[in-house]
Amino acid sequence: MLLNDYRKRLTGTMVTIRDVAERAGVSVATVSHVINGTRKVAPDTAERVRRAMEELDYQPNAVAQSLRTRTTHVIGVLVSDITNPFFATLVRGAEDAAVAAGYSVIVCNSDEDSSKEDSYVRLLLRRRMDGLLIAPVRDGATPAVQELAERRMPFVFIDRKAAGVSVDAVLSDNVGGAYRATRHLIERGHRRIGIVLGIPGATTTEERFAGYRQALEEAGVPFSEDLVAWGGYRIEGGQKALAQLLSRPDPPTAIFSTNNQMTVGVLQEVFLRRIPVPDKVAVVSFDDLEWAEMVVPPLTVVAQNPYEIGHRAFELLLARLNGPGAEGFREVRVPVDLRVRGST
Numbered sequence: 001m002l003l004n005d006y007r008k009r010l011t012g013t014m015v016t017i018r019d020v021a022e023r024a025g026v027s028v029a030t031v032s033h034v035i036n037g038t039r040k041v042a043p044d045t046a047e048r049v050r051r052a053m054e055e056l057d058y059q060p061n062a063v064a065q066s067l068r069t070r071t072t073h074v075i076g077v078l079v080s081d082i083t084n085p086f087f088a089t090l091v092r093g094a095e096d097a098a099v100a101a102g103y104s105v106i107v108c109n110s111d112e113d114s115s116k117e118d119s120y121v122r123l124l125l126r127r128r129m130d131g132l133l134i135a136p137v138r139d140g141a142t143p144a145v146q147e148l149a150e151r152r153m154p155f156v157f158i159d160r161k162a163a164g165v166s167v168d169a170v171l172s173d174n175v176g177g178a179y180r181a182t183r184h185l186i187e188r189g190h191r192r193i194g195i196v197l198g199i200p201g202a203t204t205t206e207e208r209f210a211g212y213r214q215a216l217e218e219a220g221v222p223f224s225e226d227l228v229a230w231g232g233y234r235i236e237g238g239q240k241a242l243a244q245l246l247s248r249p250d251p252p253t254a255i256f257s258t259n260n261q262m263t264v265g266v267l268q269e270v271f272l273r274r275i276p277v278p279d280k281v282a283v284v285s286f287d288d289l290e291w292a293e294m295v296v297p298p299l300t301v302v303a304q305n306p307y308e309i310g311h312r313a314f315e316l317l318l319a320r321l322n323g324p325g326a327e328g329f330r331e332v333r334v335p336v337d338l339r340v341r342g343s344t
Contacts, residue, residue, distance in 0.1 A: 015056045015057065015058045016058075017031050017032065017035075017058070019056055019058070020049065020052045020053050020056060020058050023052035023055065023056060024045075024048045024049045024051070024052040025048070026045060026048070026049060030045065030049065031049050034046050034049040034050065072128050072129065072130055073102055073103050073104065073130065074103065074104045074105070074106060074127075074128075074129055074130060075094075075098060075103055075104075075105055075106070075129055075130055075131050075132065075133065075314070075317065076105075076106050076107075076108065076120075076124035076127070076129040076131075076132045076133070077091055077094055077095075077105055077106070077107045077108070077132070077133045077134075077158075077310075078107075078108045078109075078110060078117065078120055078121065078124070078132065078133070078134045078135065079091065079107070079108075079109060079110070079135045079158075079159075080109075080110050080111070080112050080117075080135045080136075080137055080159075080160075080233075081109065081111065081112060081233065081261070082107065082109040084233075084259075084260065084261055085260065085289070085290070086159075086259075086260060086287055086304065086306045087135065087159075087306070089306040089307050089310070090135075090158060090159065090306035090307065090309050090310040091105070091107055091310060092307060092310065093306065093307035093308060093309065093310025093311040093312075093313075093314075094133055094158075094310035094311065094313055094314045095310075096311065097310070097311045097314035097315060097318075098314050101314070101318055103130070103314075103318075106124070106127070106129070108120040108123070108124065110135075110137050112137055112138075112199065112232070112233065113137065114137045114138060114142050116137075117136065117137045117142050117144070117145070118142040118143060118144040118145075119144075121134070121142070121144035121145060121148065122144050125144075125148075125153070130154070130321055131153070131154035131155055131156075131317045131320065131321055132148070132153070132154075132155035132156075132317075133155065133156050133157075133158050133310070133313050133314065133317060134155055134156070134157055134158065135157070135158050135159045135160055136157060136160050136161065136162045137199075137202075138199055138200070138201040138202055139162060139163045139201035139202070139203075145162055145165060146164075146165065149165045149166070149167060154317060154320040154321055155167055155317070156168045156169065156170065156313045156314075156316050156317045156320075157169035157170070157171070158170055158171075158309055158310065158313045159171060159172070159204065159306075159309060160202055160203045160204050161203050161331075163201075163203075166329050167329055168313075168316045168317070168320065168329050168330050168331070168332075169329075169330075169331045169332070170309050170312045170313040170316065170331075170332045170334065171203070171309070171331065171332070171333055171334070172204075172304045172305075172309065172333070172334050172336055173333045173334065173335055173336050174203075174204055174207035174208050174211065174286075174336075175207045175208070175210050175211040175214070176211065176336065177208070177211065177286060177302040177304075177336035177338070178207070178208040178209070178210070178211025178212050178215075178256070178258065178286060178302070179211035179212070179214050179215045180211075180215075180302065180336075180338045181211075181212075181256055181284045181286065181300075181302050181338060182211065182212045182215035182216065182256060183215045183218075183219070184284065184300070184338060184340065184344060185254045185256065185282060185284060185344060186215060186216075186219045186221060188254070188282065188344055190252075190253050190254040190282060191221050191253075192224075192227065192250065192251070192252040192253050192254070193212075193216070193221075193227060193252055193253075193254045193255075193256060194227045194228075194229065194242075194245040194251075194252030194254065194255045194256070195209070195212050195227060195228055195229070195255075195256045195258065196229050196230075196231045196238055196241040196242065196245075196255065196256070196257045196258060196262050196266060197209055197228060197229070197230050197231065197258055198230075198231060198232060198233040198258055198259055198262065199230075199232055199233055200230070202233075204258075204259070205258070208258045208286055209258075212256060226248050226250075227245065227248075227252055229241035229242070229244045229245050231257070231259075231262035231265065232262075233259050233261055233262060234261055234262065234265070235261050235262070235264045235265040235268070236265055237262060237265060238257060238261065238262030238263060238264065238265025238266045238268075238269075239265035239266065239268050239269045240265070241262065241265070241266070242255060242265070242266045242269040242270070243269055246269075246273070246281075251281075252281065253280075253281060253282065254278075254281060254282040254283070254284070254344070255281060255282070255283050255284070256284050256286070257283065257284070257285050257286065258286045259285075259286055259287050260285060260286075260287030260288070260289050263283075263285035263287065263289065263299070264289075266283060266285075267283070267295070267299075270283070277297060277343050278297065278342070278343055278344055282300075282343060282344040283299065283300070283343045283344070284300045284301065284302070284343070284344060285299055285300070285301045285302070286301070286302045286304075287301065287302070287303070287304055288301040288302075288303040288304070288339065289301070292341070293341065295343075296342075297341065297342025297343050298341035298342045298343065299341055299342075299343045300338075300339065300340050300341045300342075300343045300344040301338075301339050301341070302336050302337070302338055302339075303336060303337045303338075303339050304334070304336050305334050305335070305336075308334050309334050312332055312334065316330060316332070
């Protein structure tokens with residue numbers, strides 16, 4: 001190590017791009033081109049620059065780089081409930097794809113609150129994200145989300161989509177999954193099938209309800225409002241919803257819970273009331289759970305693939321970042337799988 005290098009390390013003085021250029025024996029402009037990829041540099045020269053950066057422990061100024069290139073190589077991911085394992089796995093899929101492409105990820109949690117969603121979208125914009133992945137709250141009609149589309153900011157909807165906003169989206173086959181779950185219960189002889197729905201206006205709610213209604217109609221089973229309860233995609237909501245359904249004069253013999261958090265609440269209420277499953281009431285969950293095969297009896301589920309949703313969503317976003325003029329929008333539906341176990 002040269003004496004000047006040693007003194008800088010000792011005193012904590014920042015190594016500059018000029019120091020790197022001097023060590024590599026090139027111009028400052030050449031170092032800049034290697035860092036930012038703004039011009040082709042001979043391979044041996046570029047290697048010399050990179051070696052000098054490593055030897056000097058030079059860290060490029062990320063803010064200055066973003067101002068020059070108008071990119072930050074950072075994306076924002078806004079989910080509606082980070083405590084839900086579904087969204088944690090979805091974020092992991094997006095992060096793995098992003099890191100492989102040289103991007104970093106910042107995650108925000110709207111907590112199913114439209115005002116939080118609005119403020120986080122604006123915050124991510126101020127932080128100069130290159131693009132966003134968003135699981136919108138309710139119908140996604142917050143002003144900030146609407147403005148993203150108007151400004152042509154690259155973003156992709158994940159898990160849910162917003163009404164009236166035309167952008168790329170990666171979603172589960174909600175209608176098909178709910179149809180198969182309900183059809184399965186009908187084939188088991190059930191006619192009074194209660195459904196625990198999430199949040200009014202959310203596309204996941206609407207689509208899963210549509211699949212439930214479709215299966216009933218095709219089988220000639222009458223639909224009854226008495227068999228519908230709302231759980232708000234929360235554990236406590238699922239517990240209250242099941243209590244409501246069981247208080248009906250003619251209670252259901254089967255329950256279709258349309259997300260994993262509400263399913264936990266449903267099972268808590270089943271346990272507290274000591275209701276035998278499936279003898280007294282059958283249970284199906286939209287979403288698998290890590291412990292679903294360990295409960296007694298094991299839980300029948302419609303399994304989603306949140307990792308694939310996150311991974312595919314970043315790929316769509318990257319395509320937009322690399323080709324912002326692309327025409328039309330894509331909606332990708334990730335298949336689901338009905339896993340029949342002991343609870344039905």
